[in-house]
Amino acid sequence: MTNPLAGLFKARQKEAARLDLFARGMRLCGEYLAAHGETPTPRHTRLNRAIGAFAASLDTPSADPFDSLLKVGERALEAGGERGLDLALGVAETSTGIRQRSRGAWRLRGLALDGLGRGDEALECYQHHLTLLQDTAAAEHIVRRMDTLRRRRACLEEAVALFPGPAAPLRELLGRPTAVTAPEFAALVRAQVAEHGAGDPAVRRLLALYGTYRRLVERTGLSDPLLGGSTPIGVGGLRGLLEGRTVCLVSDAGETAPGARGAETDRYDLVVRCDALPARAQGERTDLHAVTLRGDAPWEGPAWTQPAGIRLVFGDPAAAWRRATRQRLVPGAQQQVGDASLRRPLTDPALLGEDGWDAATSTAFTVLRLLDFLDVSPRLDLIGFGVPGRLRPREAEWVMDHATDVDDSKMRIALR
Template identity: 55%
Template sequence: MGQTLTGLLTSVRAIAGRPGTQTRARPGDGPDPGLLAALRHCGDHLAALAASGPLTDARRTRLIASIGALTTACSTPGADAFDALLRTGQQALDSGGDAGARLALALADEATALRARSKGAWRLRGNALDALGRSEEAITAYERHLALQQNTAAARDIERRIATLRAAGDRIDEALALVADGNGGTDGAGAGAVRLSRRLPAAEARVAFTELVRLRTTERGAADPAVRRLAALYAEHRRLSDRDLMADPLLGGAEPIGVPGLRRFLAGRTVCLVADTPHTAEREQRPGSSLAALIEGYDLVVRCDAVRHAAPTARTDLHAVTLRGDSPWQGPRWDRRATARLVFGDPLPHWRLALRSRLVPGAQDRIGDATLRRPLHDPALLAEAADADGPASTAYTVLRLLDFLGTPARVDLIGFEGPAALPPREREWIGARTGTTDDTAVRITLR
């Protein structure tokens, strides 16, 4: 990686340092000066990475690969490198840290200068400013994105983020009003000396808010009504710093369930786990289908992950999904209607953020809590060591959990053949517990 990084840095500097880059190039004369400026920013970032020692972070590795793709696009005659520029900015943001966010912002600035009506460029700028804690500037960029965004569903996340940033700022404004309401603290000493503002970077605002609460509590005592309100505003501000507002905080009345609740939900019921394949879906949807009748005969129907082939109206009593990738909270929202939904994932902060970002209010009646997020490896449940062959499939995780709970009357697998067949070690576990196999329905019945 060291040689690759050094070689890429040389290429970036060679392209970005071409003469005549301060004037806008004519079509066909080479990369736009804005792209060359973006490459110079990337070169500076690569130089800092090279000086920091060996790279073991996968996110930074992906950023380096993205910079390589941008470099290739900029050096290819006639190529449109704008999309590569946005992808590099997003990878810089995903790489984490202030340095990554600053690179993303620099690339977003070049992108918005190149194409002022690019909704992707304005969203990248808003995300970068947001990551740097520059909330008021982020709101302005997000609003420019919304003015260009035609997709209502895609706009909802940004609208919610703007509402969260504004709500956090409103808590600061109300706190300042409490301090300056004529009850003291405005004489340059004590709480009134704290410099708190909604325009402060987020990290500085948190420190200033903390100091304001500490000083006012010392001055007035914790029993003072204004101090209690100030403490409440502080708690709300910290909560808004960690998570976005939700249109429906109770998720449409969904009930969180843990291991005891799931055990009761399954008790005495027949369960079938249906594979999501084109063949199975076609047979299930066929008028008068024997497979549809078979599935309908179970008390609970389980489907896993992104259900792409079954009809949106296909019955789903339990939907299970496994979080994968470094940013699992950025996937499609879970809008398939299900009686209960289980989300498997680790680490805990990623799992919580994914639930806040991807659950759809009203799409489930029950949602598995944190005690059910990693059943295979949780010491309170199966407590197995992580498998060297890679993470388990969602179907296998569900089966192991059902087997551990032991309350379903019967568990069957339907359609898990051919491309839908589980990995060998998972098939081996199932084979040791198979009671009967029905070739007509492609059904495996576990003991």
Template identity: 55%
Template sequence: MGQTFTGLLRAVRARTGQGGGGTARPEPTAALRLCGDYLAGLAASGPMSDARQTRLVSAIGGLTTACGTDGDELFDALLRTGQRALEAGGETETRLALDIAVEATGLRSRSKGAWRLRGSALDALGRRDEAVEAYERHLALQQNPAAAEDIVRRIATLKDLEACLHEAAGLLPEADGTRLRALHNAPAGQARTAFAEVVRRHTAEGGGLADPGVRRLTTLYAAHRRLLDRDRMADPLLGGAEPLGVTALRRLVAGRSVCLVAGAPRIADEERVPGSALGKLIDGYDLVVRCDNLPAAGPRTDLHAVTLRGDTPWTGPVWNRRAGTRLVFGDPLPHWRRSLRARLVAGAQDRVGDASLRHPLDDPALLGEDGWGPRTGTAFTVLRLLDFLDAADRLDLIGFGLPGQLLPREREWVTARATHEDETEMRTTLR
């Protein structure tokens, strides 16, 4: 795997073998030893091609470097390594994440991050009862209820899974019921397959769906299967939010003045000043568009656009800032759907963009333009979409002349189509 990888493996081995005098500082020696074993296994398996494994190896390097440093820095590196192991997704990596989490909770029993990691690793391994206990330890330490909504939802999902199995077991002979209950603490694939086999057998033996017991068993299986794949939602209808497609979006902006406001700190600071010229300028538009991270409170947002990033975008913070319309850009489709279920908040929006709007730039049914890669910014994506719809009476950008707001190719596109630019107002007019 190369000299760098070999050097890292040697460094990990050296750390696990060090001893003697010096300052007594608790270090995750068991975790380091397990990381060394993991690196040795990778070295024996040949070249790495998985980006998630590469990030894990990098995190292990950071953990090794942090040994002997400040306790907080070392502990953060330990949790980061565990999280990267969990994100890697394989069984070996998930078990490594659990082992790291166990040591982390041993080192700091009041670390909410360590207990969350432990719960997530147990959950991924199908050890759901233990996962609930770890999640509840996390909740007991969590001071910010908003940051724990996903954990509360996950605990409810795990309890619903158990309730499905318990009720289904009551419809079966004792031996089958006992086996079915045991599936609650089995890996998802095993639970899915075994439950399906029980349903097939009892459907054939019980006279098919004409039997009320068989119908109920089938309903419980469907609910269990759905919950294995997706967490429950407190409000599946999201407070009555309407799905928004391309045609509905065009109607929303038709004949209206629209401004897209940059997320630069300078813009936000000036806009917050009571009676500021910039604030009055933005308030004069019919539709105000903002992108990605929104402040907890502040000026109005009529349309919020956000792009999903990373391997697990559904784990990001929820979108709880009020917006009339929310557009979520992302691919692939399963990740997009899961992210909407996990991060949308009931009552935080009136309309949600549907799947037809999730990747407008390269969708052949919409723009279908080549050359706009995954690094394309959210602001440019929504700008290009609104320009393509050709429905707004006026389309302006506020603050995008500032450095860092657009990528070079995006800026070239804007410059080529701008009809007016006012540096005093930081406004660029496209139409």
């Protein structure tokens, strides 16, 4: 004979566990609010409102707090940063505990893990989401992200296979967060370049793998609607645009007369300028504009309003670079914008990979070295850089060591 009280007891146990999970979600929110001392931004304000709505739903008998809890996770994901992602993951784990077949909860869990660099775990959650969804066409962005994560893992595995002995530390880190594996991958690249030289076939393949890996780490492969309608351009795309074209890098210094400067630069196929342009340079031709992110909060700087065909933004770390490009780009001010593969050409092992250049390195020198490294322009000149102070001493020394001609009358230094 079935005991009716047994079913009631199980139902109450299940409800108690459910309430405990909601209470855990509220604790996570409280811990986040207690630790978050930054100046509120619109994203954090939306997160705070979502937390308030979740708290209110817990006190409303007719309300289902689950959707409100998921909204907290989505807003935490949007707020970003390590704390935001940790909150999003905690909320997602709580949500999947409450409803194990919630597609939204598994999607949120995958996105949070992905944001924290835990790609292998994110893949499992994404797959769970797709299994519940049963329609991959409705989640194309998740499918593409899974492909990106798998390709990233493949780069690491092939790198380990190329140099089994030296790559042993990297092999031990497969499946670990990106913050751990990326520095070890970079160390492997530097060590093999130093030992075998960049011309070694295996090293060349390793460099290609590292470049692909970094691009896959720092971008999702999806078009970014926050780039002001600009088309992202990577190393290969920039090389193609520069190939066979004469280039001049112009210093808009007061010593160079505007008329003379314009007449001189008109003879080049591509004119490059850097950083903030003085008022008198506004309206003059700028085919490529390069800028370096400075300070602790580079995203708070002025918008880049100078019209340019291509805009290159140099900066590190990646999170600050992404935030600054999204907040400071102006729709219509540029046709193309450099992607993450171009954000640190001096130190990136996939490009120049040189040590010793600090955050104070001038933008002019950074873009000059990038253009010189790509080595596809028949003519590469500097105009207006002959005056002391335009470049740092070590930078000026490098320029003069590589100069093929110096014309003081036109303040022109040729590197080709």
